[in-house]
Amino acid sequence: xxxxxxxxxxxxxxxxxxxxxxxxxxxxxxxxxxxxxxxxxxxxxxxxxxxxxxxxxxxxxxxxxxxxxxxxxxxxxxxxxxxxxxxxxxxxxxxxxxxxxxxxxxxxxxxxxxxxxxxxxxxxxxxxxxxxxxxxxxxxxxxxxxxxxxxxxxxxxxxxxxxxxxxxxxxxxxxxxxxxxxxxxxxxxxxxxxxxxxxxxxxxxxxxxxxxxxxxxxxxxxxxxxxxxxxxxxxxxxxxxxxxxxxxxxxxxxxxxxxxxxxxxxxxxxxxxxxxxxxxxxxxxxxxxxxxxxxxxxxxxxxxxxxxxxxxxxxxxxxxxxxxxxxxxxxxxxxxxxxxxxxxxxxxxxxxxxxxxxxxxxxxxxxxxxxxxxxxxxxxxxxxxxxxxxxxxxxxxxxxxxxxxxxxxxxxxxxxxxxxxxxxxxxxxxxxxxxxxxxxxxxxxxxxxxxxxxxxxxxxxxxxxxxxxxxxxxxxxxxxxxxxxx
Ligand code: NCD
Numbered sequence: 314x315x316x317x318x319x320x321x322x323x324x325x326x327x328x329x330x331x332x333x334x335x336x337x338x339x340x341x342x343x344x345x346x347x348x349x350x351x352x353x354x355x356x357x358x359x360x361x362x363x364x365x366x367x368x369x370x371x372x373x374x375x376x377x378x379x380x381x382x383x384x385x386x387x388x389x390x391x392x393x394x395x396x397x398x399x400x401x402x403x404x405x406x407x408x409x410x411x412x413x414x415x416x417x418x419x420x421x422x423x424x425x426x427x428x429x430x431x432x433x434x435x436x437x438x439x440x441x442x443x444x445x446x447x448x449x450x451x452x453x454x455x456x457x458x459x460x461x462x463x464x465x466x467x468x469x470x471x472x473x474x475x476x477x478x479x480x481x482x483x484x485x486x487x488x489x490x491x492x493x494x495x496x497x498x499x500x501x502x503x504x505x506x507x508x509x510x511x512x513x514x515x516x517x518x519x520x521x522x523x524x525x526x527x528x529x530x531x532x533x534x535x536x537x538x539x540x541x542x543x544x545x546x547x548x549x550x551x552x553x554x555x556x557x558x559x560x561x562x563x564x565x566x567x568x569x570x571x572x573x574x575x576x577x578x579x580x581x582x583x584x585x586x587x588x589x590x591x592x593x594x595x596x597x598x599x600x601x602x603x604x605x606x607x608x609x610x611x612x613x614x615x616x617x618x619x620x621x622x623x624x625x626x627x628x629x630x631x632x633x634x635x636x637x638x639x640x641x642x643x644x645x646x647x648x649x650x651x652x653x654x655x656x657x658x659x660x661x662x663x664x665x666x667x668x669x670x671x672x673x674x675x676x677x678x679x680x681x682x683x684x685x686x687x688x689x690x691x692x693x694x695x696x697x698x699x700x701x702x703x704x705x706x707x708x709x710x711x712x713x714x715x716x717x718x719x720x721x722x723x724x725x726x727x728x729x730x731x732x733x734x735x736x737x738x739x740x741x742x743x744x745x746x747x748x749x750x751x752x753x754x755x756x757x758x759x760x761x762x763x764x765x766x767x768x769x770x771x772x773x774x775x776x777x778x779x780x781x782x783x784x785x786x787x788x789x790x791x792x793x794x795x796x797x798x799x
Contacts, residue, residue, distance in 0.1 A: 319690045320679055321439040321446040325457040325502040326535075327691060330509055332678075334480075335686050337465055339674040340667070341478075347389065347670075354666035356389055362682045363392030369422035370396045371414065372449065373405050373429045378643060379449045379459070382668030383426050383676075390673055390682070395422060410718045412441035419444045424679055427451075433713035433741025437723055445679040452711050453496040453525075453608055454742055459642050460502040461671045464510075466664040467598055470638045483510040486597040489637075491517040492621070492648055494524045496605035499642040501528050503600065508536035515596065519604065520620045521613075527709075527743045534730060535695075595633050599624070601641045601649050618647075625650035629658065640664050696728035697771060698740070701754070703786050704775045705737065709744035727776075735762035737776065750777040758791035759783045 322328060328336070347356045368387040372380050376398075384394045397403045397418075404414060411427075411434055418425055419442045427438050428449040435448030450456040464483055471482040488507055494500045494516055504524070507514050514532075516524060524532075532538045604621050606614055629637065641649055641661040653659040678686035702724050707714050714725045727737035730745065738745045752759035752775040759777065777783040780790070 320687055321435075321448075321691075322457050322675065322679070323435045323439055323446065323448045323451075324455050325460050325506045326509075327457070328461075328687075329692065332687050333461065333464065333506075336461065336671065336674040336678060337468060339677060339683060339686060340465060340670040343389075343670040343673050354663045356385075356669050359389045359391050361391035362677055363387060363390035363680060366390075366392040366424070366680055366682075367422040368392060368394050368676065369418045369425050370394065370398065370449075371403070371418065371425060371427045371429075372396075372398045373403070373427075373434075374450065376428055376449065378665050378668060379428065379456075380426075382665070383447075383449065383458075383672050386669050386672035386676055389669065390676060392676075405718075408718055410722065411437050411713070412719070412722055414438075415442040415446070418442075424676060429713075430711075431713040431716050431719065432709060432711045432744075433739065436741045437713045437719060440723075447675065447679070450498055451713075452742075453498050453501075453605065455502045456498040456642075457502050458668075458672060458675065459499045460506050461675065462664055462668045463499070463503050463600070463640060463642070464506055465667045465671050466640055466660055467638070469663075469667070470598070470660065483507075484512060486512040487515060487595060488512055488598045488600060489515045489517050489596050490600050490602075491624070492519055492602035493522045493604045494518045494528075494602075495522045496608040497522075497602040500524075500600070500602055504528065504532060505536065508532055508538055519617070519622060521617055522604070527738075527745055530745050531738075531743060595635070596637045598638045598640055599629070599634065601639065601645075603641075603644065603646045603648055621648060623648050623650060624653070626652050626656055629653075629656075634658075694728060696730050696738070698726060699729050699737065699771060699774065699776065700724055700726045701775045704752075704777050704782070705746065705748050707739040707742060707744055708746045709739065709742050712739055712742040712744060714739070714741055733763075735776070746778070748776045749779045750783045751775075752777060752783055752788045756791070757788050759788045760791055 320327070343356065344353065347358055347360070349355045349357045368383065370380050370383055380396070380398060384396065387394050411429065415425060415438045422444065424445050424447070425438065425442060426447045426449050427435050429435070430452050432452035432454040434451045435446055439446040448455060448457055467486060467488070468478060468482040472478055486507070490500050490504060492500070495518070504514050518524070601624055604617060606618070609617060624639070629639070637658055639649070639653055639656070639659045639661065641664070643661055643665055674686070677683045705727070706725050709715070713719050714723045726740040728740060730736050730738045734747045735751065736745055736747050749762050750759050751762050751769060753769050754773050754775050777786065
């Protein structure tokens with residue numbers, strides 16, 4: 314059970330758009346009061362907002378920017394930092410679980426920032442500690458605080474000539490996401506946030522690096538982005554974008570996204586939507602990412618590296634990029650030419666600098682150093698939650714619930730995101746599966762997931778992948794309708 318602030322930031326969806334905007338206003342204040350003369354992005358000195366508070370950083374994967382900017386942010390708030398930054402010398406190397414690690418560290422600090430290679434690791438950490446947890450990257454899954462820095466950079470780029478920031482600065486932007494969209498966790502959190510704010514995503518993945526299925530499903534299911542095949546749409550501009558599929562929301566703000574690899578769901582564009590697509594003649598921001606080599610099997614690395622491509626000033630000569638900002642979460646490898654450092658469109662070092670004021674605002678909010686920035690409790694999930702020690706497991710091998718050190722204590726948890734077909738989403742890593750069998754624990758009977766399983770009380774329900782697993786768990790098929798538990 315948490316203390317008074319019951320909040321963690323494990324996914325970008327743990328913050329509402331309004332909360333993100335209030336964090337940004339506080340980050341603006343830090344920049345106004347503490348920036349280095351002549352270097353408006355950089356802070357100096359410190360205040361005493363977090364005096365007496367301690368931040369613990371637990372980094373089980375390499376990091377420069379994220380860890381140091383969190384630590385700098387805490388020091389500039391007048392707080393102190395303790396750090397476990399080398400996975401080889403920390404107790405993880407001795408096989409300690411995430412749950413045990415955070416239950417120890419909570420005695421030493423007021424807030425935990427964790428980076429880990431297991432997908433869903435930060436959610437697992439948050440489940441086992443009573444202090445707030447921030448996800449600094451969990452495998453290929455999400456990196457919400459990088460997204461805060463990305464959005465903050467996009468918002469500042471939209472300043473008017475008089476220096477004002479419009480209230481809807483993050484709406485209706487055309488943003489190309491380029492590179493490794495499969496394993497690039499920053500691209501995932503950013504795509505969700507752009508969709509939520511009503512901006513357009515133009516995915517431009519390197520060969521073999523498309524968004525993974527769970528991201529595409531979440532874009533469609535949670536943000537109402539429906540894919541359209543361009544050949545089905547009259548008047549869609551030919552060759553205007555690097556992909557031939559459009560995702561369109563059915564309602565305002567008509568979030569549009571061009572994605573390859575469609576499923577067969579599609580809707581026809583209204584005249585108004587066609588107009589807004591035709592209007593997408595310019596790109597506001599170009600978000601480059603590096604190939605996540607460490608997550609790719611060694612035998613594929615050379616080939617993928619060869620095909621990856623690189624952006625230089627010539628690439629950005631096209632008219633639609635004339636006023637584009639170039640962002641990159643960094644570190645870069647070969648995908649972004651150094652010549653762009655001299656181009657005023659390249660804002661990636663400013664983006665890295667904003668990591669400090671933005672993370673200061675987040676720390677201040679989670680430690681309640683400035684009241685009213687976040688609602689004290691998380692908004693309830695929008696899907697029903699399912700958990701049972703028997704039955705389905707997450708289908709993602711990289712999920713925290715499937716790891717040797719964690720599987721003894723973590724009971725897989727799922728959202729039931731659809732009834733027809735029954736679809737569950739892992740609460741830790743977002744991976745979706747479509748199990749075939751639903752059973753009733755009290756009667757030890759099961760039925761097909763296509764039948765009347767909705768009658769079963771959620772607390773009495775056990776979901777199985779298939780009939781064989783239900784039978785081997787001691788359940789029997791029931792031909793008649795399963796009744797609700799009294
Ligand atoms: C990113 C990360 O760790 O996901 N880096 C960062 O935090 N700024 C991007 C990357 O490593 O490619």
